[in-house]
């Protein structure tokens with residue numbers, strides 16, 4: 001088992017605002033983590049450090065064996081697959097869907113003067129087919145629906161064959177069919193031992209793919225609970241995280257939550 005992420009005593013401060021505090025967390029290569037927590041809890045900030053895009057104010061973050069602050073983060077970022085709204089915003093609108101996926105091999109968002117091989121194109125197409133987007137390879141990214149964009153972003157995140165895959169709200173904005181298709185693809189990915197470690201942020205327990213192994217619950221920058229999914233994701237832990245009584249149901253590897261009456 002190889003450790004892919006280690007956070008030790010991590011704190012992130014912006015002015016007087018403590019965005020994250022006392023974060024101790026390790027992720028191993030076969031782990032599939034889901035991060036849950038209310039708006040503003042610090043989930044995206046956590047992902048920014050995991051993707052080597054932000055350094056902690058205090059403490060140590062080690063990504064794929066490299067400690068942030070002591071390493072070339074540009075090289076490190078190519079080893080981490082990331083799908084996030086912030087990254088999607090940087091994609092040139094007229095770029096083709098195939099190029100949106102393929103350019104991840106060079107860690108860039110738009111095609112310019114980089115050299116690509118036929119193999120890169122084949123890999124981008126195979127990933128697009130795996131996420132039900134094979135027919136869209138030549139379309140302009142800006143013409144896609146929200147759900148189609150989300151699927152392209154996950155395919156893009158996998159393009160560089162990353163050692164760590166980070167998905168920040170990959171199912172946000174998807175309709176029921178789109179969500180279920182994406183979750184099906186993520187369940188397959190999670191169950192394949194060749195897949196990288198996965199960390200996924202979501203707002204809804206309904207979006208946790210079957211096969212995910214661990215959960216972290218964040219509230220106001222602190223970890224409420226973190227550990228194996230089956231024993232950590234409880235109605236009590238969710239109630240503590242969201243500050244209201246929550247009922248949780250589990251069936252067939254999937255979850256559903258609502259306010260307790």
Ligand SMILES: Nc1ncnc2c1ncn2[C@@H]1O[C@H](COP(=O)(O)OP(=O)(O)OP(=O)(O)O)[C@@H](O)[C@H]1O
Pocket residue numbers: 014017019037038039040041042043044045046
């Ligand atoms: N550069 C910054 N300066 C000041 N405050 C910031 C900065 N970046 C983030 N924050 C604050 O840090 C807190 C955590 O933000 P973050 O985006 O990590 O939360 P989140 O859990 O991802 O939220 P959401 O679910 O709404 O996406 C928020 O209150 C946000 O306003």
